[in-house]
Structure formats: C-alpha cells, structure tokens
Amino acid sequence: MFNHETADRPALAQPACAFCHNINFDMTERLYYHDCYLRAFRARVLQTSDSGATAYLDRTAFYPTSGGQPFDNGSIGGVAVVDVVDEGDSIAHRLAGPLTDTAVDCAIDWNRRFDHMQQHTGQHLLSAVFSEHFGLHTVSFHLGSESSTIDLATASVGDQTIRDAEQRANAIVFENRPVAFEFQEAGEVQGLRKTSAREGELRIVVIEGLDRSACGGTHVRATGEIGPILIRKLEKVRQAVRVEFLCGGRAVRQSRADYDALSKVAQLFSASLEEAPALVAAQLEASRAADKARRKMELELAGYRGRELYDVTPAGPDGTRRYLRRMAGGSVEELRALAQSFTERPQAVFAAALEKPPAVLYAASADCGIDAAKALQKALAQTGGRGGGSARLAQGSVPDAARLDEVLSLLTSSTSSSRA
Numbered sequence: 001m002f003n004h005e006t007a008d009r010p011a012l013a014q015p016a017c018a019f020c021h022n023i024n025f026d027m028t029e030r031l032y033y034h035d036c037y038l039r040a041f042r043a044r045v046l047q048t049s050d051s052g053a054t055a056y057l058d059r060t061a062f063y064p065t066s067g068g069q070p071f072d073n074g075s076i077g078g079v080a081v082v083d084v085v086d087e088g089d090s091i092a093h094r095l096a097g098p099l100t101d102t103a104v105d106c107a108i109d110w111n112r113r114f115d116h117m118q119q120h121t122g123q124h125l126l127s128a129v130f131s132e133h134f135g136l137h138t139v140s141f142h143l144g145s146e147s148s149t150i151d152l153a154t155a156s157v158g159d160q161t162i163r164d165a166e167q168r169a170n171a172i173v174f175e176n177r178p179v180a181f182e183f184q185e186a187g188e189v190q191g192l193r194k195t196s197a198r199e200g201e202l203r204i205v206v207i208e209g210l211d212r213s214a215c216g217g218t219h220v221r222a223t224g225e226i227g228p229i230l231i232r233k234l235e236k237v238r239q240a241v242r243v244e245f246l247c248g249g250r251a252v253r254q255s256r257a258d259y260d261a262l263s264k265v266a267q268l269f270s271a272s273l274e275e276a277p278a279l280v281a282a283q284l285e286a287s288r289a290a291d292k293a294r295r296k297m298e299l300e301l302a303g304y305r306g307r308e309l310y311d312v313t314p315a316g317p318d319g320t321r322r323y324l325r326r327m328a329g330g331s332v333e334e335l336r337a338l339a340q341s342f343t344e345r346p347q348a349v350f351a352a353a354l355e356k357p358p359a360v361l362y363a364a365s366a367d368c369g370i371d372a373a374k375a376l377q378k379a380l381a382q383t384g385g386r387g388g389g390s391a392r393l394a395q396g397s398v399p400d401a402a403r404l405d406e407v408l409s410l411l412t413s414s415t416s417s418s419r420a
Contacts, residue, residue, distance in 0.1 A: 006333035028091040029059035033203055034181070034381060035045050036117060036218040040107045043076075045099060052098025061108055068141040069120055069217045073112050077104035103353065115217060115249060121179055121207075121219040122169075122226045122247030128211035129169045131193055134161055138194075139240060142173050146248070147232065151240040162231050162243075169229045177208040219221045230255060299337045306341025310348060313329070320368050321345075325352040326404060326414055334394065338361035339393060351411045353404040360387070360407050361395045379410035 031419055043057040047085055055076060064086035065071045071084035078092055081092035087093030120143060141153045147313070161255035165256040182204040189202055197201055205215045207223060219227060235242040246254050252298065266276040269283075313321045323342060339361055348365040360380070364370035373394040380387050380396045383403045387396015398407060403407040 020381050024332070027089045028057060028283060030091070030216075031059055032063050033216065035061070036113075037221075038108070039110050039113075040105070042103065042105055043214070045102045045349065046141060046233075049097055050094075052100070053095050055093045055095060055099050055104075057104075057106075060091050061106065062091065062093060062095070063116070063218050067215065067217055068123075069116055069143050070114075070145075073109035074104045074107050077101050087258060091420070093121075101412055114220075116143060117220045118226050118248035119143050119220045119246075119250070120215075121216045121223070122229050122245065123148060123150055124205060124213055124219070125172055125207060125226065125232075126165065126169050126229060126243075126245060128193060128207065129165050129212075131170070132210070133168060134165060136161075147240050147244050147246050147254075149244050151242050153236060153239070155239070156236075156239055157212070157234060157241045157243070162234065166229060169370070171204040172207075172210060173223045173226050175224045177210065177223050179199045179218075179219055180206045180208070181204060220331075227251060230316065298334055302334045302337035303341040306338045307345070309338070310342050310345045315347070317351065320347040320349060321337075322349045323351070324408060326355070326408065328355050329354065330354060332361070335361050337393070343392065351408055353408055354403065355401045357397065358401040358404055359395060359397045360385070360411075361393075362389075362411060363393045364391075366392065375411060380405045382410060385405050 004156045020154045021382075029394040031041060041059065041061050043059045045055050046058055047056040048054060060079060062072045062074065062084045063069065066086050072081070072299045073137055075083050076095060077099050079099060080096040081093055082096050085092040085094065123138075123141050123143070127141070127305040130136040130138065130150075131333070136152045136154050136157065138150045139153045142149050183201055184204060186196060186199050186202050189204065190197070191212045191215050192204070193211055198214065202214045203216050204212055205217075205219055206212050225248075228251045230246045230251035230297060233243045233246070233248065262276060263275055265280060266273050269276060269279045271279050309323055310321060313323050315321050335354065337354055339352065340363065342348055343363040343365040346365055347368050349368060349370060350363040351360070352362075353360050358375065362376040363377075364372045364373045371391045373391060376387055376389070376396055380398065383406050385396050385398035385403065385407065387394060389395055398404060
C-alpha cells in the first residue's frame with residue numbers, strides 16, 4: 001500500500017507557466033493538475049515503444065497510478081488505454097494496440113474518473129475529520145475497485161467514534177464546501193494536515209475550512225459531489241486500524257445491496273427489518289445448542305461402540321485385544337472417544353487412521369506395557385510424519401494418505417490385529 005500521507009503525490013514537474021513556452025519534450029504536461037473534469041483532449045505523440053503499444057504524449061489528462069489512486073481508462077487515437085504509468089517527468093500510456101498517428105484525440109472514461117474523484121476527495125475529508133475531531137492520523141490510503149481504505153495510526157477505534165466520524169463527514173458533504181487547488185513552493189507551504197517531505201512546487205488540495213493536503217490526485221469541485229460517505233468495516237493491521245469506506249455512487253449501490261440482503265433475511269423469518277437481527281441471533285444460539293447436544297450424543301455413542309468393539313475383538317495369544325481400523329472420513333473427536341472407550345478395558349490396543357486429513361491415532365490400556373506416544377512417534381519418524389500425546393493416547397499426521405498403511409503396519413508389525 002502506498003503511503004499517501006507521507007509521500008503525498010508527485011510535485012509539479014515544472015511551474016505551470018512553463019507549459020506554455022519552451023516545453024521540454026521529455027516532459028508530459030499533466031492536464032489533470034488543473035482540470036480534473038477534462039474528459040477529452042488532443043495531444044501530440046512524442047515517442048512510442050513496444051511496437052507502438054506504449055505512447056508518450058506532450059500533454060495528458062490520464063491520471064497514472066500513484067498515491068493510492070489507480071490509473072484512468074479511456075482511449076488514445078481510438079485505441080483503448082490499459083495502463084498509465086508515472087515515470088517521473090513523463091507518463092507512459094500502455095495501449096491495447098499500436099498507434100500510427102502523431103496527433104491523436106484522447107478520451108477519458110468519465111464514469112471511472114468521477115468515481116475515483118469521489119473516493120479520493122472523500123478520503124481527504126474523512127481523514128481530516130478523524131484527525132481534527134478524534135486525533136487519529138491517516139498513515140496510508142488505498143482506492144480499490146470495490147472499496148477504499150485508510151489506515152489510522154491507532155491500536156483500536158471504538159464503534160461510537162466511527163459513527164460520529166461518519167456523521168460529521170456527511171455533514172460536511174451536505175455543506176457543499178468548495179474544493180480548490182493551490183500551487184506553492186514546499187518551503188513556503190503552511191497548515192498542511194501532514195507535512196510533505198517533497199521539495200519544489202507542491203500541489204495543495206484545499207477543502208474550505210477543513211483540510212490542506214499536498215496531493216497530485218483528481219478531486220471533485222465541492223464536497224457535495226462526493227456524495228454520501230459510508231464506513232463499512234474495521235480491520236486491525238499491524239500497528240494500525242484499517243477503515244473501509246465508500247463514497248458517492250459506490251455508497252448508494254452498497255447500501256442498496258445491504259438493504260436487499262437484510263430484507264431477504266427478514267422475509268425468511270417473516271419478520272420486519274428491525275426484528276431480523278434478534279431473530280437471527282436467537283436462531284444461531286439454538287443451532288449452537290443443538291450442535292453441542294449432537295456432538296455429545298455422538299461421543300456417547302462412540303463410547304458404547306468402543307466397549308462393543310472390545311467385546312467382539314478376540315484376544316491374541318498374549319491375551320491382548322488389538323483393533324486396527326482405516327477410515328475414509330469422520331472426526332478425530334469421535335475416533336478419540338472410540339479409542340478411549342476401547343482401551344479403558346484391560347489389555348487393549350487401538351490403532352486407527354483417517355484419510356482426510358491423513359492422520360493416525362494410537363491408544364493402549366495401562367496394563368499392556370505400551371507407551372502410545374513413543375510407539376507412534378517412532379512409526380511416524382520413519383514415514384515423514386509427526387505427532388505426540390501421552391502414554392495412553394497419541395495422535396499424529398503424515399504427508400499424504402498413501403503413508404497411512406505403512407504407519408499402521410509399523411505399529412502392528414510384531415502383533416496380530418483384528419480388522420473391521
């Protein structure tokens with residue numbers, strides 16, 4: 001993730017006035033610095049590479065991936081733009097095919113551009129609210145295809161803080177405050193929310209009465225154009241809290257999707273939207289209780305089966321009853337209950353294997369003279385597996401199911417066994 005708040009965006013390649021006279025043809029005039037609403041423009045192709053599929057223009061409104069904001073889509077000379085790369089003084093336009101003309105008409109995918117403008121200005125606003133009202137500073141920003149995130153330099157954020165920040169941010173949206181650009185030398189800039197480490201001329205994005213941030217991205221003209229701001233979830237990331245948010249059209253679409261999902265849940269319970277959460281919680285609690293009761297009965301049943309298996313397993317010449325089993329499926333918990341019940345009786349050894357995932361369980365009664373953990377670890381060491389446990393009950397795993405028979409054979413090689 002790009003550290004937007006510490007690295008900001010690229011400073012202007014040269015003062016704006018230089019774009020009109022004595023143009024350096026190794027530099028690209030960045031039209032989006034001054035007009036984020038420019039949808040179409042004409043430019044000269046200064047250079048191409050990759051058999052014409054990468055173009056360098058004398059001027060461009062295409063924003064390159066930078067500062068947490070993705071590149072613009074659109075077309076150049078009728079050819080689709082698939083990537084825009086910032087190369088310092090110049091911008092590389094990766095195309096779906098080669099260009100042949102030296103003067104080209106260019107068009108920005110406006111829906112994508114305006115969506116990015118809403119998200120990015122919304123991020124500035126939200127970060128300023130977190131900083132000004134709650135002392136929570138943004139350390140990075142990422143604009144994704146579905147949602148955007150900011151990382152706050154804090155160990156945790158309370159639910160009420162999130163609600164208050166969202167409410168305050170939307171209040172500023174409703175105030176429709178102007179959003180403007182200023183260009184200043186780095187050494188003369190004051191009042192930035194985050195100090196910029198860059199030198200030379202900086203582009204400052206200003207939300208009236210709220211925020212001043214060094215940034216080269218595309219932004220709306222007023223906070224009202226951001227549209228609604230919706231905070232959806234929080235995630236702990238290293239020493240920060242990641243806040244996922246959506247602005248404008250994204251927020252509206254997601255709110256509709258969330259509402260439709262909740263409505264379907266409410267319909268399943270023949271309840272109102274307000275009643276649905278409590279009913280779902282009650283249903284989950286009942287399901288957990290039923291699952292707990294089922295597992296208890298399965299373990300009890302395994303205990304009965306273990307004692308039954310002991311009774312029908314004949315004793316060997318030494319009087320020990322040995323039981324061997326390989327299972328295609330099942331749970332370790334159930335198998336453990338079966339083994340414990342079997343080896344609660346005198347002179348009993350129980351060895352079983354599960355194929356998915358490949359695992360082995362080995363148990364022995366206290367009077368049979370076998371240390372289950374040591375015996376299993378020895379067998380597993382010869383087959384690339386590992387495990388552990390106690391003298392009475394041990395379990396382990398092997399790399400693949402093909403080694404299970406080998407482990408069972410090693411455990412029972414010196415004795416006879418009964419098979420189910």
